Amino acid sequence: MSELQEARWYVVHTYSGHENKVKATIEKAVKTRGMEDYITHLVVPTEDVVETTKTGKEKTRQRKVFPSYVLVKMIITDESWYIVRNTKGVTGFVGPGSKPVPLSDEEVKAMGIEIDVPKVVNSDVDLEIGDAVEVAKGPFSGQVGTVEEINLETREAKVCIDAFGKKTLFVIEFENIQKI
CATH class of the missing domain: 2.30.30.30 (SH3 type barrels.)
Structure with a gap:
């Protein structure tokens, strides 16, 4: 892997309802081909939504934030592009023509999918459940x-x-x- 190339986030369009299947298929292909250094993260952004049923009970479920899209952090090479683009259920990268366009740092930050600065984990957090x-x-x-x-x-x-x-x-x- 070239030291000059840095993995960037890209948006991949999928068939509706196939997001998790596409993610799993790409993860499997990455593992079998040894491409972990080129395709590093796959995310299907979800959020927890509390809904009230007809009987008045609250029920929590996960909802896709961006239906029909998978976010991929990768270094674009011929092989990494091929793996993602030819995965069953993928219709293509988001961008003009067939050329993938990476998300800007501002877009990545706004989506909350990644924080570049490593966080120190300590137990000095003054929060408790119910606060x-x-x-x-x-x-x-x-x-x-x-x-x-x-x-x-x-x-x-x-x-x-x-x-x-x-x-x-x-x-x-x-x-x-x-x-x-």
């Missing part, structure tokens, strides 16, 4: 929610916020929330 928090940054800044889950490894919390007229779970980084 009331306010979102400090991001699209829901100013919103108040309740901590449902804490992940010290990724330094994120699942926060239940009343968004769009219903309770919705969001994964938010510790530095973007503050305890009330």
Whole structure:
């Protein structure tokens, strides 16, 4: 692998409903061909959505944030491009013609799919499940929610916020929330 080339995020269009199957197929092909250094991450962005059933019970389910799309972090070579492009269920890369266009750093950051700076995991986090928090940054800044889950490894919390007229779970980084 060339030291000058850096893996970038690309968007791959798939048939509707085939996102997870495409992800699994590409992961298997990467492993069998030894391409782990070229295709490093595959993500089907999802979010937890709390829905109320007809009987009045709340039910949490995962919803795809970008239906029919898989995000791939890769270094474009003939072989890596071939593996992704010729996977069953893939219709192509997002970009003009057949040329893949990488996402900008701002787009990657806005999607929240990757943080380049490694995070130090420590236990000095002053959050507990059930704590009331306010979102400090991001699209829901100013919103108040309740901590449902804490992940010290990724330094994120699942926060239940009343968004769009219903309770919705969001994964938010510790530095973007503050305890009330």
